Amino acid sequence: MEFLRAVWQGIMTWLPHVQLAHFLIVSAVLFAFGLYAIVTRRNAILLLMGIELVLNAANINLVAFARYGSLNLDGQVAAIFVIILAASEAAVALAIVLNIYHRFQTINVDEVSSLKE
Amino acid sequence: MAMELFDIIFYVFAVVAVVSAGIVVFSRNVLYAAFSLVFTLFSVAAFYALLQADFLAVTQVLIYVGGILVLMLFGLMLTTNVVSVDIKSGSMHVWVALVIAAMVFGSLAGIFYSTWSQTPVVPLEATSTTSTIGSMLMTTYLLPFEVASVVLLVALIGAVMIARRHRKA
Numbered sequence: 001m002e003f004l005r006a007v008w009q010g011i012m013t014w015l016p017h018v019q020l021a022h023f024l025i026v027s028a029v030l031f032a033f034g035l036y037a038i039v040t041r042r043n044a045i046l047l048l049m050g051i052e053l054v055l056n057a058a059n060i061n062l063v064a065f066a067r068y069g070s071l072n073l074d075g076q077v078a079a080i081f082v083i084i085l086a087a088s089e090a091a092v093a094l095a096i097v098l099n100i101y102h103r104f105q106t107i108n109v110d111e112v113s114s115l116k117e
Numbered sequence: 118m119a120m121e122l123f124d125i126i127f128y129v130f131a132v133v134a135v136v137s138a139g140i141v142v143f144s145r146n147v148l149y150a151a152f153s154l155v156f157t158l159f160s161v162a163a164f165y166a167l168l169q170a171d172f173l174a175v176t177q178v179l180i181y182v183g184g185i186l187v188l189m190l191f192g193l194m195l196t197t198n199v200v201s202v203d204i205k206s207g208s209m210h211v212w213v214a215l216v217i218a219a220m221v222f223g224s225l226a227g228i229f230y231s232t233w234s235q236t237p238v239v240p241l242e243a244t245s246t247t248s249t250i251g252s253m254l255m256t257t258y259l260l261p262f263e264v265a266s267v268v269l270l271v272a273l274i275g276a277v278m279i280a281r282r283h284r285k286a
Contacts, residue, residue, distance in 0.1 A: 018123060018127045021229050021233050022127065022131070023168070025226060028225040028226055028229065029135050029138070030135075030157070031225065032218040033135075033138045033139060033141070035214075035217065036215065036217075036218040037142045039210055039213065039214035039217060040209060043197065045151075045197075048189065049189065050141075050142070052154070052181070052185065053138060053154075053157065056157070056181075059161070060161060060164055064164075064168055067168040067170070073249055073250060073253060076170050076173055076246060077253055079173055080176065080250070083173075083176060083177070083180055083181070084268070085265070086181075088271075088273075090188055090189065091188065092272050094189065094276070095277075098195060101196040107197070
């Protein structure tokens, strides 16, 4: 009970003024959600959405450190490269998913397990 | 310290981001998941704007919401039978995934919490980013920039080739 009260007081003093740690916590939540989607989803496109969530979480961290830390604009340039790679990854992955669908009539990743017909 | 407008905007978008990401992850309807990803990506763009990264915020909206998400919706509608009742998408290893995700989040939050007293509180001076990023891409990051453009070209050609191969066979 004492512990809970201490945690609650810590939260209440910490909450109002947004700073670096707040952005990091939100990005950690997005990262955990993305990881969960990658592990659990059977639909390949929903799995890709999990990957996008993870990449976005990393990007938030880069930009937050660019604003608050000594990373400066280098962090934003790194985030731009992450967005570029995410775009090309999504294009290639969706082409592969379309191909898988034409061959197997499903895009559930646990049913697509044979390399050769 | 009292809440300022910055903090209120941050909390609004933080709640939107977390709730919509939760719908993306936990919803059994694939279309709900896809459409709530729009809100997640928009609130990430709002975070960029709050962090004074104006160029990145616009890029996020243009590329993610305008490009990647539309691509994914097309992929979803081409491969999943949306009109039928069988729109549900199952999930597997739920408990294992919950444990793994909770452990990763716990360790990340623990790291952030333990280093919290050392993190800088005062943000840097806000400057206009677009022109600086442009000149950095042409000087310091010239080689990665060129490599990224080649990667984009290769991905474009590769995606077209992979997507049309089955018609020849």
